[in-house]
Amino acid sequence: MIHTTGQTKAAALGEQECEAVLMQGIAGKDRQAFERLYYSYSPRIGNFLMKLLKSPELVDEVVSEVMMTVWQNADRFDSAQGKLSTWLFGIAHNKALKALERGRRHRLEQVLETEESGFGEDEWDDAHAGLGYAGPDNPERTVLGWELGDILLWALDQLTPEHRIVVELTMTVQCTYQDIALITGCPVNTVKTRMFNARKKLAELLIKRGYSPYDIEEAR
Amino acid sequence: MTHSNNLEPNNPDHDVVIELLPWYVNGTLNSAEQARVDRHLGSCAECRQELLLYRQLDRQRSAGRHAADWQPSPAGFANILKGIDALESGNDTRLSSEKTPGRLATFSTWLKETPRPVFWFMSLETLALTALVLLVIVRLPPPPEEHLFQTLSNERPPVNASLPRLSIVFAEDITEREIRGLLQSQHGQLVQGPSMLGVYTLQLAAASEHKLQQAMNQLRSHPKVKLVEAVGGEGRQ
Known part of the structure; x- marks a missing residue:
């Protein structure tokens, strides 16, 4: 339990011990400890999920799922195995993949309906990528205010969830590659390969849209 | 992993370093790895070019790091x-x-x-399999009837209470053939026995009084029949 004396003691401990004490409190069904965890970690988890899921409502739902899982399984956290944030992002990663899968199925149904109604696949892709018909080669893009960074954002959205997750954990959450391996349950080499392939795919997409990936920096 | 377009083919660090660049950019490499990347970047144009893209990515995502895309709420x-x-x-x-x-x-x-x-193929396959199973079941020979095969030991002669029955005792030296001859001559069959005293029960086919008496007389006259009596007081000697 995290009480006043517990908090004083925890402050003197290292981060790892502090996390262990917090999780022991939650395992003992201490709601104050749980509330501390929620406000300490959910912003990072929520922002990570936002990059993947895009919808605040969906992120609310997945953050709730993550927190419920933490409440029910707090006793399984072992600080010797890794940081609390790694454990939490591991749970969030699994929940995000499930949510993305649900979204994929939903979109698939929409595509089938769209195809039946005669709406072309390319048109659908562009519309859902948020680009409309104003690609970089199209003069309209200037009118609509498209900037080079938007193209990169669009390209990121085209990555597979596995590639996207590695990119976001690296660039947004600023994880080490070792932590990403723990979060995603993959070997370290797989993490590096996924990142390399994600970069390759991004470069291909940028070239497809008329940009050299190496010109972006210079253009800015 | 060996990467294509390697501009530094003779540098053994290249493949390792090019994979470390994303984490060089996010600042999470340990000091030894960071020093290795620094050294390599000084001599590798390809890795410097790769670094541009990762830096652009980092710049793009750093906006996300600081902007509060999602905030926890008391209601949540x-x-x-x-x-x-x-x-x-x-x-x-x-x-x-x-x-x-x-x-x-x-x-x-x-x-x-x-x-x-795939769905239609599987449906057809299931139908074909069901038809095959049905065909096999229909063509199976019927199970053997209960009384199709019997051993000699379990034969139970039909007992008809309305037919006359006689208690009969044969001589010790009567043969099986002689017994069979006697039974055939009287159209009878042994339905019970022998008892502890060697008494058999003989059931006759004829139901009339006259025929019963005639059968009893004939049996009694046989040298190897020691006793003949009607069962249940039916003796009309």
């Missing part, structure tokens, strides 16, 4: 506690997405996701 936490209360009171009203779909729902989802040609 209250909802989680509500879910926990429901869970702990045994009324699990957790988020619907957390619930495991039923078998019917899973099957229904599977059906929806199965491509049409």
Whole structure:
């Protein structure tokens, strides 16, 4: 339990011990400890999920799922195995993949309906990528205010969830590659390969849209 | 992993360093790895070019790091506690997405996701298999009837209470052939016996009084028949 004396003691401990004490409190069904965890970690988890899921409502739902899982399984956290944030992002990663899968199925149904109604696949892709018909080669893009960074954002959205997750954990959450391996349950080499392939795919997409990936920096 | 377009083919560091660049950019490499990347970047144009893209990515995502895309709320936490209360009171009203779909729902989802040609192929296959099973069942020979095969030991002669019966005792030296001859001559059959005293029960085919008396007389006259009496006082000697 995290009480006043517990908090004083925890402050003197290292981060790892502090996390262990917090999780022991939650395992003992201490709601104050749980509330501390929620406000300490959910912003990072929520922002990570936002990059993947895009919808605040969906992120609310997945953050709730993550927190419920933490409440029910707090006793399984072992600080010797890794940081609390790694454990939490591991749970969030699994929940995000499930949510993305649900979204994929939903979109698939929409595509089938769209195809039946005669709406072309390319048109659908562009519309859902948020680009409309104003690609970089199209003069309209200037009118609509498209900037080079938007193209990169669009390209990121085209990555597979596995590639996207590695990119976001690296660039947004600023994880080490070792932590990403723990979060995603993959070997370290797989993490590096996924990142390399994600970069390759991004470069291909940028070239497809008329940009050299190496010109972006210079253009800015 | 060996990467293509390697401009530094003779540098053994290249493949290692090019994979470390994303984490060089996010600043999470240890000091030894960071020094290795620094050294390599000084001599590798390809890695310097790769670094541009990762830096652009980092710049793009750093906006996300600082902008509060999503913020926790007291209402959000209250909802989680509500879910926990429901869970702990045994009324699990957790988020619907957390619930495991039923078998019917899973099957229904599977059906929806199965491509049409595969679905029709599997349906036809199932139908063909069902037809084959039915054909085999129909063509199977019927099970043997209960009394189709009997051993000599379990033969039970029919007993008809309306037919006259006689108690009969044969001589010790009578043969089986002689007994068979006697039975055939009287159209009778042994339905019981021998008892402890060597008495058999003989059932006759003829039901008339006259024929019964005639049979008794004939049996009594046989040298190897020691006793003949009607069963149940039917003797009309």
